[in-house]
Amino acid sequence: MLLHVGNTVRIRLLSLFGALSVVFTGAAMVFSSLAPSQTQQPAPGTPPPANPPAASPQGGMAGSAASPFSGQPQQGGLNIVVLDPAHGGTDPGARGTGGIRESDIVLDFAMQVRRALELQGFQVVQTRQGNEDPSFDDRSATANAQRGAVFVTLHISSTGLPGTVRVYVNSDLPPVTNSNGLIPWDRAQAPFLGLSRKFGDLVQGLLAQRFKGSPDTSQTASVRQLRTTAAPAIAVEISSVTVDDRAQLDRMAPGVADAIARGAAAFKPTYIVPNVPGGLP
């Protein structure tokens, strides 16, 4: 049909087609930037630092979760640290005015903590590698499947004095009354509270030396994530997402990583690992 049409009209039609496609791509861009951007946005943002080191040391969940049962290259004792970057996926956690998202920052912190721990000779398992959001129970299960592990969940607060770090241990849980020797899943932390406090105090002490204004000993709080974890478990919360510049938080990462790694190394000799994964200490 176009063959019958004059040249000028054909050119006009083609240019219109071009204009239309420009309009459509423009519209698509407008919409995608408006949408909550959970699916695409984080990909360019977070994984570049997260992915390569996570994949290379073969430390993925499956890899190391299988090892205690199969080859057993490790001697007894504390060898594994389960790192839990809190939130993720549709849950951004605390959000600062400058667009800082807790879920992104804790993932970056986890990479640095991981490196520091590996330098101390620990094997590190992460509850999430990218922008996923496993349930509280799934995260605990990652730790509970290990033998001889400690659990560290990383958080950024939305209040508190910026530049300080607090370590939390679960507050007292009702005593375990089961006579069959099994720990109720929903109170799995109960038998480990004393060990958790010892581990928490070690890490908090190291953090207090570096970050002035931080408390000297660990605090107690009813942290949901810790309750179902059958291992010495602490929550480390860094203040806060209210900083104007993300770099202020990023500068704290090496210090936090070093304190956790040295705290875990100092805790290692005092922890007599139970015989079964998730067993009583």
Place this chain on the structure above:
Amino acid sequence: MTQRWKVFLIAGLAMAVLAAAIYFPILRRRVMRAAKLQQQSQEQARRELIQPVAVNPADPRVKTSLFWGSDAGDSTLAPVTVELPLSRDPVPRSKQVLNTLLAGPVDAELRTLPPDAVLLGFYLLPDGTAIADFSEALATSIPSGIVSEQLAVDSITRTLEANVPQVQRLKILIHGQEAETLAGHLDLTGAFAVRSRQAQLPANPPLTAPSSEKPTAPTSDKPPASATGKLTPDKGPGKLAQPERKS
């Protein structure tokens, strides 16, 4: 002529697409703002409905300790003592105290609870377990974080401990439902100890009203939670019977 007409049609369509691309985001924003406003006004209306916790002028004015943030800025609590006419009956007394706590201190910086949060209901089981039902704003407006969420719960439990001796432990519900966490961190599945040192409690607390023998849940015949008053977290989420919400 028809070609020309087609060109115009396509140009018109393109204009329409462009206009829509610009207009839709604006519309979306406007709808979201309207929804938010409506939610706020609903919250306001509910607050106005619930607020009149009959302040009886005959009630004696007593020194009441309210735990808000301390001005040291170190994320701790400090008690503020005010004189309030408080009922002798533990349930209205708890409501009066918690509503004053929610209303907030003079210095808004020292707030521990979001300003738009409302106490929807308060029940006391015979074994001393209190159930406080807060509006969703308590969970959605609170700054997310272990330190801020723990401070909020501590300010509630310590204020109850200081002023209502009958309350032994506290279960927090959000809009009548059991919530797993307050705002992503603090565990709400269990009950918080309000009075851990039970031995220190006088056998017969002086404030006990003569009617405190019967269950004090105000509206329903059966207590809202399990009849034994045991609130263990091993129940499925959201399985607590929803208490009726009459003030």
